Amino acid sequence: MPTVHLVEAPSNLGLKELIPGTAPAVDQLPAWLKQWGFHEALQPQLVRTVPPPPYTGQLDPESGVRNADAVAQYSQQLAACIAELVQPGAFTIVVGGDCSILLGAMLGLKAVGTYGLFFLDGHTDYAWPGLSASGGAAGMDLALVTGRGPAKLTTLGGQRPYVRPEHAWSVGNRDMDEDYVAAITASPIPYVDLAELRRQGLRATAAAFLEYVSARQLDGFWIHLDVDVLDNALMPAVDSPQPDGLTYAELAELLVPLLQSPLAAGLDITILDPSLDPGGKITRDFVAGLQPLFTVLTA
Incomplete structure (x- = not known):
């Protein structure tokens, strides 16, 4: 059983306002998950909170990214925390917040070794200001961590990618969307969309990734879980809903083999918006749906 660390990263810096004048509510997610039993089910040995700078939503004229300076500052703060916690025999879960917290996670891992990334998301997030409709770093995070985009966010601490x-x-x-998909298929990033994932099989995809990591002798890997990868009927409390998506059974089939690997360094969870789940039912079901993952980490 690994030593489980929980990092609360309540950042909404990477999102555009859904309602003008109202900051996105994903910064409430750590407290919201705790209220509905996430922390109790996970039983972390250590809990840390990395508070973000204030949200403004302003578009940075230099980079074309909203809150760019604040995202850069916060990513480096979060990276320092991650770099300290990632160690053999430990597993770190980072609860966002929005998807821009991935910058801090991968920057922190970069400081301690060479890591892979299993990016599980209902979108590719492989975009940059010229391709993004929102200007939010949360929709560009995969591009940014792999070195595509403005230097203000792709070269933090002199590191890239x-x-x-x-x-x-x-x-x-x-x-x-044709242009959206074309961007990632033209990149070196291994890409498996939802239809292809189901065609080749969830366990087979997990096994292929683990084999890939091992063959390249990586120090380990990180998992990014944007909850909008789930079926919209199960998880409508997101900022960019779409039809279809994974069931909780499919999510477990895919992630349990990854979590069982000693090379799994950690996982971030993003985008569930408490303001879109006022009664808590969606979140309660989410915590229950993660039970197979908790079992691996706490057994």
Whole structure:
């Protein structure tokens, strides 16, 4: 059983306001998950919180990214925390927040070794200001961590990329806009959309990724879980809902083999918006759906 660390990263810096004048509510997610039993089920040995700078939503004229300076500052703070916690026999879960917290996770891993990334998301997030409709870093995070985008966010601490593109697998996309998909298929990133994931099999995809990591002698890997990869009927409390998506059974089939690997360094969870789940039912079901993952980490 690994030593489980929990890092609360309540950042909404990477998102555009859904309601003008109202900051996105994903910064409430750590407290919201705790309220509905996530922390109790996970039983972490250590809990840390990395508070973010204030949200403004302003578009940075230099980079074309909202809150760019704040995202850069926060990513480096989060990276320092991650670099300290990632160690043999430990597993770190980072609860966001929005997907821009991935920058801090991968920058922190870069400081301690060469890591892969299993990027599980209903979108590719392989975009940059010229391709993004929102200007939010949360929709550009895979591009940014693999070195594509403005230097203000891709070269933090003089490092670039935080994970090599060929070491970052994009899995689960179901936004099939032609230009959007063309961007990632033209990149070195291994890409498995939702239809292909189901065609080749979830366990087979997990096994292929683990074999890939081992063959390249990586020090380990990180898992990014944007909850919008789940079926919209199960997880509508997200900022960019789409039809279809994974069931909780499929999610477990895919992630349990990865969590069982000694090379699994950690996992981040993003985008569940408490303001879109006022009664808590969606979140309760989410915590229950993660039980197979908790079992691996706490057994």
